[in-house]
Amino acid sequence: MIVSAARRVRYYTARVNIDRISYWARVPRQLNADVEAICGRPFKFLRKATREWEHEMANSPLVLAGVVQANAVLYDPQQSTFAPAVVAFTTDPRYALDGGYVQQLVQRLRQCRDYRQPDPEANRFGDLLRDEDSEFYRHPIPVSLTGGVDARASVTYLDPERLPGGVIPPHGLLPAIATPNDIHFLPARLYM
Numbered sequence: 001m002i003v004s005a006a007r008r009v010r011y012y013t014a015r016v017n018i019d020r021i022s023y024w025a026r027v028p029r030q031l032n033a034d035v036e037a038i039c040g041r042p043f044k045f046l047r048k049a050t051r052e053w054e055h056e057m058a059n060s061p062l063v064l065a066g067v068v069q070a071n072a073v074l075y076d077p078q079q080s081t082f083a084p085a086v087v088a089f090t091t092d093p094r095y096a097l098d099g100g101y102v103q104q105l106v107q108r109l110r111q112c113r114d115y116r117q118p119d120p121e122a123n124r125f126g127d128l129l130r131d132e133d134s135e136f137y138r139h140p141i142p143v144s145l146t147g148g149v150d151a152r153a154s155v156t157y158l159d160p161e162r163l164p165g166g167v168i169p170p171h172g173l174l175p176a177i178a179t180p181n182d183i184h185f186l187p188a189r190l191y192m
Contacts (some may be wrong), residue, residue: 020191022176025097028058028066028170029183037153039184040179056179063096065089065183066106067172068153069113069129075158080160086129088141090151091178103147106172108145111154118145125153154183164188 029035035057042049070085075082088105096099112122113129121142138152146149158174160166162185168174176185 015155015192020099024177024186024191026061026174027061031058034190035093037154037187037190039179039182049093049176056181057177057184060177060179061091061093061096063089063091063176063178063183064099064101064102064173065176065185067174068106068109070158070168074158074163077166078168082157082159084155085158086151086152086153086155087169087174087176089176089178090146090149092151095149095151096178099171102173103171105146105151109141112145117144158185162187164192 023029031054035085039053039057042053047065056131065087066089066097068086068088071078071081071083073081073083074085079172088109089102090096090105109129111117112126114126117123117126118143122144125139125142126138128139134153139154140175141151141153158168162168163174165188175191176183178184
Protein backbone atom coordinates (compact mmCIF):
# COMPACT_ATOMS: atom_id res chain seq x y z
CA MET A 1 0.00 0.00 0.00
CA ILE A 2 1.42 3.37 -1.01
CA VAL A 3 0.67 6.31 1.26
CA SER A 4 0.54 9.78 -0.25
CA ALA A 5 3.27 12.32 0.46
CA ALA A 6 0.72 14.58 2.19
CA ARG A 7 -0.21 11.77 4.56
CA ARG A 8 3.47 10.97 5.26
CA VAL A 9 4.16 14.57 6.21
CA ARG A 10 1.23 14.60 8.63
CA TYR A 11 3.08 12.20 10.92
CA TYR A 12 5.91 14.71 11.30
CA THR A 13 4.48 18.18 11.30
CA ALA A 14 3.91 18.23 15.05
CA ARG A 15 7.56 17.75 15.99
CA VAL A 16 9.94 16.95 13.18
CA ASN A 17 11.61 19.49 10.90
CA ILE A 18 11.05 18.10 7.37
CA ASP A 19 13.93 20.12 5.90
CA ARG A 20 16.35 18.66 8.41
CA ILE A 21 15.14 15.11 7.69
CA SER A 22 15.56 15.77 3.96
CA TYR A 23 19.16 16.82 4.57
CA TRP A 24 19.95 13.47 6.21
CA ALA A 25 18.13 11.53 3.48
CA ARG A 26 20.47 12.77 0.72
CA VAL A 27 23.38 10.48 -0.12
CA PRO A 28 26.24 10.69 -0.28
CA ARG A 29 26.10 12.77 2.85
CA GLN A 30 28.97 14.96 4.03
CA LEU A 31 31.00 13.49 6.87
CA ASN A 32 31.18 16.02 9.67
CA ALA A 33 30.83 16.34 13.44
CA ASP A 34 27.07 15.70 13.23
CA VAL A 35 27.68 12.36 11.51
CA GLU A 36 30.17 11.51 14.23
CA ALA A 37 27.46 12.37 16.80
CA ILE A 38 25.26 9.71 15.18
CA CYS A 39 27.97 7.06 15.21
CA GLY A 40 31.48 7.70 16.42
CA ARG A 41 34.37 7.36 13.99
CA PRO A 42 36.80 4.48 14.62
CA PHE A 43 40.32 5.29 15.79
CA LYS A 44 42.45 6.59 12.89
CA PHE A 45 45.01 3.81 13.25
CA LEU A 46 42.22 1.35 12.30
CA ARG A 47 42.44 2.34 8.64
CA LYS A 48 40.20 -0.36 7.18
CA ALA A 49 37.52 0.21 9.81
CA THR A 50 37.75 3.96 9.24
CA ARG A 51 37.30 3.55 5.46
CA GLU A 52 34.31 1.25 5.99
CA TRP A 53 32.76 3.68 8.49
CA GLU A 54 33.22 6.59 6.08
CA HIS A 55 31.61 4.67 3.21
CA GLU A 56 28.71 3.41 5.31
CA MET A 57 27.93 6.72 7.00
CA ALA A 58 28.13 8.63 3.72
CA ASN A 59 26.03 6.20 1.65
CA SER A 60 23.68 4.20 3.88
CA PRO A 61 20.00 5.11 3.67
CA LEU A 62 18.05 7.14 6.16
CA VAL A 63 15.06 5.15 7.43
CA LEU A 64 12.22 5.62 9.84
CA ALA A 65 12.34 2.96 12.51
CA GLY A 66 9.03 2.27 14.20
CA VAL A 67 9.07 1.23 17.85
CA VAL A 68 7.19 -2.06 18.18
CA GLN A 69 7.76 -2.44 21.90
CA ALA A 70 10.06 -0.89 24.45
CA ASN A 71 10.89 -0.82 28.11
CA ALA A 72 8.44 1.47 29.95
CA VAL A 73 11.24 3.80 31.12
CA LEU A 74 11.63 5.00 27.51
CA TYR A 75 8.14 6.52 27.66
CA ASP A 76 8.68 8.30 31.00
CA PRO A 77 10.52 11.64 30.91
CA GLN A 78 11.31 11.30 34.64
CA GLN A 79 13.37 8.18 33.93
CA SER A 80 16.55 8.72 31.98
CA THR A 81 17.69 5.17 31.43
CA PHE A 82 19.30 3.44 28.49
CA ALA A 83 16.84 0.57 27.79
CA PRO A 84 15.90 -2.08 25.20
CA ALA A 85 13.35 -1.71 22.42
CA VAL A 86 12.29 -3.61 19.32
CA VAL A 87 12.22 -1.50 16.17
CA ALA A 88 11.05 -2.29 12.63
CA PHE A 89 12.28 -0.63 9.44
CA THR A 90 12.79 -1.11 5.73
CA THR A 91 15.53 0.12 3.45
CA ASP A 92 13.22 -0.16 0.43
CA PRO A 93 13.43 3.36 -1.04
CA ARG A 94 9.66 3.43 -1.65
CA TYR A 95 8.89 2.96 2.05
CA ALA A 96 12.03 3.78 4.09
CA LEU A 97 10.74 7.28 4.97
CA ASP A 98 7.03 6.53 4.70
CA GLY A 99 5.73 7.18 8.20
CA GLY A 100 2.29 5.78 7.37
CA TYR A 101 3.69 2.50 6.09
CA VAL A 102 6.05 2.08 9.07
CA GLN A 103 3.25 2.78 11.55
CA GLN A 104 0.99 0.24 9.82
CA LEU A 105 3.83 -2.30 9.90
CA VAL A 106 4.31 -1.67 13.63
CA GLN A 107 0.56 -2.23 14.21
CA ARG A 108 0.71 -5.56 12.31
CA LEU A 109 3.71 -6.65 14.37
CA ARG A 110 1.93 -5.81 17.62
CA GLN A 111 -1.09 -7.82 16.46
CA CYS A 112 1.25 -10.68 15.58
CA ARG A 113 2.72 -10.49 19.09
CA ASP A 114 -0.70 -10.40 20.78
CA TYR A 115 -2.75 -12.82 18.61
CA ARG A 116 -2.08 -16.03 16.72
CA GLN A 117 -1.89 -15.59 12.94
CA PRO A 118 -2.82 -17.90 10.05
CA ASP A 119 0.78 -17.75 8.76
CA PRO A 120 3.18 -20.05 10.70
CA GLU A 121 6.13 -17.71 9.97
CA ALA A 122 4.19 -14.82 11.49
CA ASN A 123 3.51 -16.92 14.59
CA ARG A 124 7.21 -17.71 14.97
CA PHE A 125 7.95 -14.00 14.69
CA GLY A 126 5.26 -13.27 17.30
CA ASP A 127 6.97 -15.80 19.59
CA LEU A 128 10.22 -13.82 19.22
CA LEU A 129 8.41 -10.62 20.23
CA ARG A 130 6.78 -12.27 23.26
CA ASP A 131 10.08 -13.71 24.53
CA GLU A 132 11.66 -11.01 26.69
CA ASP A 133 15.03 -12.76 26.49
CA SER A 134 15.18 -12.96 22.70
CA GLU A 135 17.83 -10.95 20.94
CA PHE A 136 17.75 -10.57 17.20
CA TYR A 137 19.20 -8.16 14.73
CA ARG A 138 17.90 -7.32 11.27
CA HIS A 139 15.59 -10.30 11.50
CA PRO A 140 13.47 -10.56 8.34
CA ILE A 141 9.81 -9.81 8.99
CA PRO A 142 7.50 -12.34 7.29
CA VAL A 143 6.10 -11.02 4.00
CA SER A 144 2.57 -11.79 5.20
CA LEU A 145 3.06 -8.89 7.64
CA THR A 146 4.95 -6.50 5.33
CA GLY A 147 2.79 -6.58 2.22
CA GLY A 148 5.72 -7.99 0.23
CA VAL A 149 8.21 -5.29 1.25
CA ASP A 150 11.62 -6.42 2.57
CA ALA A 151 11.49 -5.19 6.18
CA ARG A 152 13.56 -6.03 9.24
CA ALA A 153 13.25 -5.91 13.01
CA SER A 154 15.96 -5.53 15.61
CA VAL A 155 16.34 -5.51 19.34
CA THR A 156 18.31 -2.40 20.14
CA TYR A 157 19.03 -0.12 23.06
CA LEU A 158 17.76 3.46 23.02
CA ASP A 159 19.47 6.31 24.79
CA PRO A 160 16.96 8.86 26.19
CA GLU A 161 19.49 11.63 25.53
CA ARG A 162 19.00 11.01 21.79
CA LEU A 163 15.18 10.93 21.97
CA PRO A 164 12.95 14.01 21.59
CA GLY A 165 12.19 15.22 25.10
CA GLY A 166 14.01 12.16 26.45
CA VAL A 167 11.18 9.78 25.46
CA ILE A 168 9.89 7.79 22.50
CA PRO A 169 7.57 10.20 20.63
CA PRO A 170 3.81 9.44 20.50
CA HIS A 171 4.00 8.46 16.82
CA GLY A 172 6.79 5.98 17.66
CA LEU A 173 8.96 6.90 14.66
CA LEU A 174 12.70 7.50 14.98
CA PRO A 175 14.97 8.49 12.08
CA ALA A 176 18.08 6.37 11.75
CA ILE A 177 20.86 5.55 9.33
CA ALA A 178 20.67 1.86 8.45
CA THR A 179 24.19 0.63 7.72
CA PRO A 180 24.66 -2.98 6.59
CA ASN A 181 25.63 -4.07 10.10
CA ASP A 182 23.77 -1.70 12.42
CA ILE A 183 21.10 0.93 12.80
CA HIS A 184 22.22 4.32 14.13
CA PHE A 185 19.55 6.64 15.53
CA LEU A 186 19.87 10.35 14.89
CA PRO A 187 20.03 12.50 18.03
CA ALA A 188 16.81 14.55 18.24
CA ARG A 189 18.73 17.82 17.95
CA LEU A 190 19.57 16.87 14.34
CA TYR A 191 15.96 16.59 13.19
CA MET A 192 13.83 18.67 15.56
